[in-house]
Amino acid sequence: AQSVTQLDSHVSVSEGTPVLLRCNYSSSYSPSLFWYVQHPNKGLQLLLKYTSAATLVKGINGFEAEFKKSETSFHLTKPSAHMSDAAEYFCVVSDLSDYKLSFGAGTTVTVRA
Amino acid sequence: NAGVMQNPRHLVRRRGQEARLRCSPVKGHSHVYWYRQLPEEGLKFMVYLQKENIIDESGMPKERFSAEFPKEGPSILRIQQVVRGDSAAYFCASSLAGVTTDTQYFGPGTRLTVL
Numbered sequence: 001a002q003s004v005t006q007l008d009s010h011v012s013v014s015e016g017t018p019v020l021l022r023c024n025y026s027s028s029y030s031p032s033l034f035w036y037v038q039h040p041n042k043g044l045q046l047l048l049k050y051t052s053a054a055t056l057v058k059g060i061n062g063f064e065a066e067f068k069k070s071e072t073s074f075h076l077t078k079p080s081a082h083m084s085d086a087a088e089y090f091c092v093v094s095d096l097s098d099y100k101l102s103f104g105a106g107t108t109v110t111v112r113a
Numbered sequence: 114n115a116g117v118m119q120n121p122r123h124l125v126r127r128r129g130q131e132a133r134l135r136c137s138p139v140k141g142h143s144h145v146y147w148y149r150q151l152p153e154e155g156l157k158f159m160v161y162l163q164k165e166n167i168i169d170e171s172g173m174p175k176e177r178f179s180a181e182f183p184k185e186g187p188s189i190l191r192i193q194q195v196v197r198g199d200s201a202a203y204f205c206a207s208s209l210a211g212v213t214t215d216t217q218y219f220g221p222g223t224r225l226t227v228l
Contacts, residue, residue, distance in 0.1 A: 004155075034216075036219070041221075041224075042221055043116075043117070043119075043204065043219045043220050043221035043222055044156075044204065044219040045219075046216055046218070049216060090155055090156070099146075099161060099169075099208075099211055100146075100158040100161070100169070100172075101146075101148075101156070101158065101206075101217060102158075103148075103155030103156045103157070104155050105153075105154060105155045106154075106155050
């Protein structure tokens, strides 16, 4: 069975400063890892995914994440936050043996002008 | 190139009524997944369907909930005799293949409110 822990329920940053969203996972097999973003009253949009290729994954809108097996982490970063980045972010894992996605509880990002 | 469509976007029901949620997957996708998001929580898997088949319903409540994905038409999630605890956002996702490395594309969700 797999699970995800998002270490921060809420992150507040100033516009133009870096964003770091932390995620730790547990998985019995080789995991696939994803970050999704949900804007208010909208569906989920895939930011990026890791599927056992390069450990540094680049996504849309300037986001990237690094898979660290030794730390069982998949933290999401962006060098410079934009007001439009204010949203809910979900770290998601699925096992190689399982198509079911397991979601973290989410991190709400607010961006201050 | 339409993505996953869900309707209605908002649904209000009184206790004891039935709720029907519809999901049209991305064109060409034959794998559909339903997830439920309770307030302040992440999404939880409910059911996985292929055309005319339920593959995995391990996340579905044992009673009152059912899902189908007919040969023609959208996938339907049906909740009979709704209770207040059913109030949640219900998301549908679809994928081209049913493998774990395949991306699941999500719809905008249906927000169900039970009065």
